[in-house]
Amino acid sequence: MKALVCVKRVIDYNVRIRVKTDKSGVEKDNVKMSMNPFDEIAVEEAVRLKEKGIVTEIVILSIGLESSQETIRTGLAMGGDRGILIKSPDEDIDPLNIGKIIKKVCDKENPDLIILGKQAIDDDCNQTGQILATLLKYPQATFASKVEKNTDDTLNVTREVDGGLETIKVKIPCVVTTDLRLNEPRYASLPNIMKAKQKKIDILDINELSLDLKKRVEILEVNDPPERKPGIVVPDIDSLVNKLKNEAKIL
Amino acid sequence: MKTLVIVEHNNESIKQTTYSTITAASKISDEAYALILGHNLSTAVDELKKSNHLKKIYFVDKEDLGKPIAENFCDEIIKFLKDKDFTHVFTPSSTFGKNLSPKIATELDVQQISDITNILDGHTFERPIYAGNAIAKVKSNDPIKVVTVRSTCFEPCKLDSNVDVENISSELSTNESVNFVNYDESKSDRPELTSAKIIISGGRGLQNGDNFKLLEGIADKLGAAMGASRAAVDAGFVPNDWQVGQTGKIVAPDLYIAVGISGAIQHIAGIKDSKFIVCINKDEEAPIFKFSDFGLVADLFEALPVLEKKLQ
Structure with missing residues (x-):
């Protein structure tokens, strides 16, 4: 079984986000970038499936600037076999277009399992897996917290849904998107980081895909969230309860 | 402008997220409609009928729709939309909506707008990015706006109305590549x-x-x-x-x-x-x-x- 893992390069989750003064977006210059944490979980899951002998090859795909190669290398150091970068001068590509690009890669690679994070922590869209499954007409198992291969060509996937856990059975080929509880990604060891440097990354220019990728959604401006008004420090529990009763009118 | 709200429910009762989404839909225009898909829906439909702002409720009641399998729901919704003139499709931004709505958008070849927190006009919305550390004002140029709504940002609609209901029959077959296995509800006396x-x-x-x-x-x-x-x-x-x-x-x-x-x-x-x-x-x-x-x-x-x- 061949697995395609899609990874996105995003601002590291520990970085404090600063909105640009011209409101065109957020500051990305000299900011630490990392693999989207949910995609890291996807790489880890693919590697675990390979260690169990279920997956035989792991292809790591990223779409974006040349620098996304580093993100692919991270995936290769964790256990991916080879990489594909679809190089684009523009990082802000609508999820629908991302879905169309990944589909193009799938048409060539024919993966049995496409696994990716449930959302990227930059645009927080939570769409790409669902879009891709729809375009490929493959079943989708989103927000996975457990993936088990059955003896036939199906997976049982437990999904984190509001109010509980839902398990569905999907036929392979399928699309799985990962949630937090699925696994804890490993740190790549130094020897594996060195080995990853030898692994192959195919680079394709986005224009070579002959897709119509016009933007559907314009970002008019990006603003800071409304600030919370400064709070007060209360001297004791009594005044806290009093404030909650009389000012917040909650208790 | 005309909005369709996709109803979130558990076949017995309507989720609060739906009522907030109806309020959001009413901000687009007076033309707000609801579509509910499921099985043995009579109590749920009776409850939904009380929602203010709705012109009409459509429902599809089929055994195959008893579980919210996104593939089956999406097929029904796309079939329903075919001969209608909706300009907006709103779904709550819960795990139900997040799973389903991007499929609807993809079938319509439009770009979904996720998790809106404010509506500026029929094309322009606000949504949080970077986990709410920034707010993006976005404009959709698509003919149909497929949107998921963050329910905590819109008050639930009032429930003192009596909306007309129309039963939609459907012969669509279910998707065989995905099957429901079970649902393990978190047993807690505390709220979610x-x-x-x-x-x-x-x-x-x-x-x-x-x-x-x-x-x-x-x-x-x-x-x-x-x-x-x-x-x-x-x-x-x-x-x-x-x-x-x-x-x-x-x-x-x-x-x-x-x-x-x-x-x-x-x-x-x-x-x-x-x-x-x-x-x-x-x-x-x-x-x-x-x-x-x-x-x-x-x-x-x-x-x-x-x-x-x-x-x-």
């Missing part, structure tokens, strides 16, 4: 984190899992949900699904009580839409104080039992 009015969360300051019992008594008295910071989850004090923050659950209760939580960026990102934030922390320099409406500098092991008593 994402819909709770009051949340009390503990951080590393609690020191171990047993000490979370100190929060339980207070949670019981307030009818509150219980959560935790990532530090507390990583330390193994409580299960992962308690985690509130950028990589955990994003919450917006009326009251959020943070106990022994320092207030890391990634935690703040998950709670900043709360109406009131209260913190109890012995370190007065902790960043959480900057984000709290009311802060108490105190040793939580002394403060919590007193607070519980005062709530009698």
